[in-house]
Amino acid sequence: MIVTLGEVEIGTGVPALVVPVCARDAASLVAQAGTVLDAAPDVLEWRLDHLADVTPAAVVRAGRALAEAVDVPVLATFRTAAEGGEREIDPMGYLELYRALVAERLVGAVDVEIGRGEAVVTEMVATAHAASVVVVASAHEIDRTPSSEEIVARLHAMAACGADLCKMAVMPTSAEDVLTLLAATAEASVRIEQPIITMAMGGLGVVTRLAGEVFGSAATFGMVSRASAPGQVDAVALRGVLDLVHAALSVPDGAAGSST
Numbered sequence: 001m002i003v004t005l006g007e008v009e010i011g012t013g014v015p016a017l018v019v020p021v022c023a024r025d026a027a028s029l030v031a032q033a034g035t036v037l038d039a040a041p042d043v044l045e046w047r048l049d050h051l052a053d054v055t056p057a058a059v060v061r062a063g064r065a066l067a068e069a070v071d072v073p074v075l076a077t078f079r080t081a082a083e084g085g086e087r088e089i090d091p092m093g094y095l096e097l098y099r100a101l102v103a104e105r106l107v108g109a110v111d112v113e114i115g116r117g118e119a120v121v122t123e124m125v126a127t128a129h130a131a132s133v134v135v136v137a138s139a140h141e142i143d144r145t146p147s148s149e150e151i152v153a154r155l156h157a158m159a160a161c162g163a164d165l166c167k168m169a170v171m172p173t174s175a176e177d178v179l180t181l182l183a184a185t186a187e188a189s190v191r192i193e194q195p196i197i198t199m200a201m202g203g204l205g206v207v208t209r210l211a212g213e214v215f216g217s218a219a220t221f222g223m224v225s226r227a228s229a230p231g232q233v234d235a236v237a238l239r240g241v242l243d244l245v246h247a248a249l250s251v252p253d254g255a256a257g258s259s260t
Contacts, residue, residue, distance in 0.1 A: 005043060019221070020036075022047045029065065038224070043073050056099075056100035073108035094120065118161065137158035172202065198215075210238070222236075
């Protein structure tokens with residue numbers, strides 16, 4: 001399955017490069033976005049939880065300013081504190097923010113944490129799809145790595161809710177944890193119709209951000225100046241590695257000879 005976000009196709013070819021902007025107000029948001037665009041991201045992630053004012057009216061004003069300033073797809077994300085974000089928000093406030101952005105068609109995609117509950121996720125999927133907005137269902141384990149079976153099961157649950165993209169991030173404490181995430185990614189990528197996005201955070205997990213395509217991850221997150229999650233690397237350098245890995249995977253077996 002290929003998901004189209006603007007002119008970006010996710011689920012085929014080189015993994016999509018997503019770069020976040022984390023600003024306190026509309027003016028800073030537009031300024032940060034301008035800097036990020038120099039890194040040529042495929043998708044801009046707008047972290048709503050960093051805004052000083054997260055009332056729907058203020059978020060819509062900021063969204064309008066951002067929409068006028070950028071020409072790449074925007075993924076709106078309110079990352080809650082429990083999953084590594086800047087603040088908490090009640091379920092109704094969470095829904096109201098996303099509803100307001102979707103109603104104005106100011107973003108191409110929204111990130112919905114599956115931990116908010118089935119009712120919230122189901123409603124947001126229906127609301128977003130009615131406006132032709134892509135839904136990224138997500139889960140972030142900020143202090144552990146679940147078993148491979150649990151990771152795959154949670155990605156399946158996201159797919160069952162009707163999400164277009166299924167995202168799982170974990171925090172490894174060992175190389176074995178990184179291997180667990182990669183094994184789960186490889187399994188889920190062939191069992192789930194929707195494209196999946198996975199990563200292990202922190203320094204140990206950097207390899208998953210660089211070579212996720214090998215295991216079936218359809219997108220990765222880089223940074224410009226400021227990381228929004230542990231382990232993010234420079235977006236320009238990351239782009240080069242993504243292209244390098246993709247080119248190597250595209251070479252037919254044996255085409256380069258037998259030397260090692």
